[in-house]
Amino acid sequence: MDARRKDRARSLALASSCAAFVAVPCLGALLGRGEQTDRYDTVITPPDYAFAVWGPIFASCATSTVGQCLPGGRGDPVSRRTGWPLAGAYAVNAAWSVAAQTDRFSLTPYLLPVATAFAAAAHGRVQRVSGASGWAAATPVSTGLLLGWTALASVVNVAAGAVASGAPKSSPRNVAASTAALIAASTAVSASVVRSRRGGVPFALTAAWGLATTALSRGRPRAVRLAAAAGAIAVSACGGAACRQGNVT
Template sequence: MGDRIRSLALATACTAFVATPNLGALVGRGEQTRRYDTVITPPDYAFTVWAPIFACCIASTVAQCRPSGRGDPVSRRTGWALTGAYLVNTAWSLAAQTDRFRYTPYLLPLATAFAAVAHARVQGGPGGAAVTPASTGLLLGWTALASTVNVAAGAVAAGADRTGPRMVAGGTAGLVAASTAVATAVATSRRGAVPLALSSAWGLATTALTRHRPRAVRLAAAAGAAAITLAALRPVSRRRT
């Protein structure tokens, strides 16, 4: 019964997670993030990363909810954490679509924490569908970076000068901190390390290539992308769980 309840909660949360931003963009105004652009926000095309994230999360949810997957140890370890990540991401999207952007800097770090718990629990042992480590890695890699951007966007929404020296310095420091955290997670992951690296390095690399961003931001983004890529290239045998 516990496996069935968890599977139902996971399926419901994943459906809301995928449907809310897509339906909002189709029938409403969507997530009004452009109004709060920051010096560390990736370019618009970088957000196509959500396509593989959604696809992997759907596939992982289907695998965990199938009768053969409900009782799998990985499903049991990660199901509730992924449910939390999906629900909080849904809440973030709703807040961004309904002029409640002031709440988003608190929601996205919480969603990232849930994704981090799921990713850590994937490392606990074999089992589960191969797509589960991929989904947790992709989701964690992107939301870890997005959390940093969202904190900066919250400051802009509160009235900060988006291109002022303090915002540039704070944003640069935020990228360095986020990159260091992700690179460490990649280096110590036995499962899902490459997807984790790909989603975060993609966001950083596209930011580094955005010419109208401050030089310090572009350099920090490039260095972060390089560090994460190098961590992913380490032999699996040298990574620690």
Template sequence: MSSLNGSTVVPIRRPATGGDRVRTTALLAATAAQVVIPAIGPLLGQRPVGEVSKDTPSIVTPPDWAFGVWGPIFTGSAATAVVQALPTQRTAPASRQAGWWLAAAAAGNALWEWVAQSGRYRATPPILWGIVAAAGAAHVALQRVEPTGQARLATGSNGMLLGWTSLAASINTADVLLSALQIDPDSRRGRLVSLGLVGGAAAGVTAAVAASRRGAAAVASTTTWGLSTLAANTPRTAVRTTGWAAVSGVAGGLLTRIAKTKRVLDLLG
């Protein structure tokens, strides 16, 4: 609501279209699927994802309890989907600009879970990178919309997903690649590949965090969680050193973002 020449101007909210309803339905369905599939997979004879992943040797996979991060990610995704489905929010800029990307990321999660549980673990890296691409596109779209409460919710929940899957995709790729080439992860070549991909993921997240106007802390939080739990629970010096160095890099990117925001606020103030 704003004032023009002493009169009050009320923004006109356009009615939801068929496309808006299809988009929000797709987001709700994909969000539900990513939560349900890990539960029903074992009931249909599939193995749990964690059990399948252990069949592929790795020196850079965080401890099992670190994957509890999916709890906040799924909770945030569910809240975002429900809010975007509300009649008053279906036409909101955050819904229209990022809704399909959020749905694609959630659908990618569901697909990855199903494929992994079916035992086709070597087929999972492209799916994970697709999730990263969709979450990244949603993150970029959400930078351009007005920071309403709904937009902040979407930015935060999607940011956590982007930060975690960026690291997970790199680890998954390293493990599957070494397994396919029959290279021992603990060999010199194996360590170079694994640590190189982990370091690359950290560098990419650091750049994204430093460039983000909103959601930087959310992206940094899950990547840092994965890296720090890995570094703190490995007996390998090279992995520990790389992990803590990567944590420092991501933290540096976040501090850079905070400093830029402070400079802008100082100029405006």
């Protein structure tokens, strides 16, 4: 298969998966009960308003996909390096939404970490590309936004899976484990933001947003709020350093 055919095949997979990624949760909310994740609330779940972050994530991912799929963007080095991992991230995120909407929530703690791994692979690959042309230049931003949110969401989803299986949400053991997981996730995100040459600021923005809104949730245990606040400060500081180094896109 020559390079042009490979580019077309990748673009088709990317466009299809991105369309599903955006459409499945939006149509589910409009036509059915939606994802119903509030049934499995955890002590580290951000408040409802925090999920408005999906608006800019969807918009930026759609923009990036259009840029990669246009004839001028298909052969761009960023497109060729990140297209397949992003197609995987979008497809698995769409599968997560289907599972959450169809009362198969037991599958979601396995799906979201896989989606996050695909996004992390795309973020890692974009670090090794010198530049992008046209709308494909949106890829580092969109990938960073997606990775920052889903990295934390994966931890929350694992905790939600435990609650769904019968673990008491507010038991001391569960609170301690969830707090430790939040601290570990915040540390990993901070370290990754520091190492990012491109897309570091968007990466930090969505992660810090999730942590900060959790810290401001009065109904959460004190230990969780303190851990979330410390994580938000650490991630924001690393994002600020990335911004000073020009690692926005």
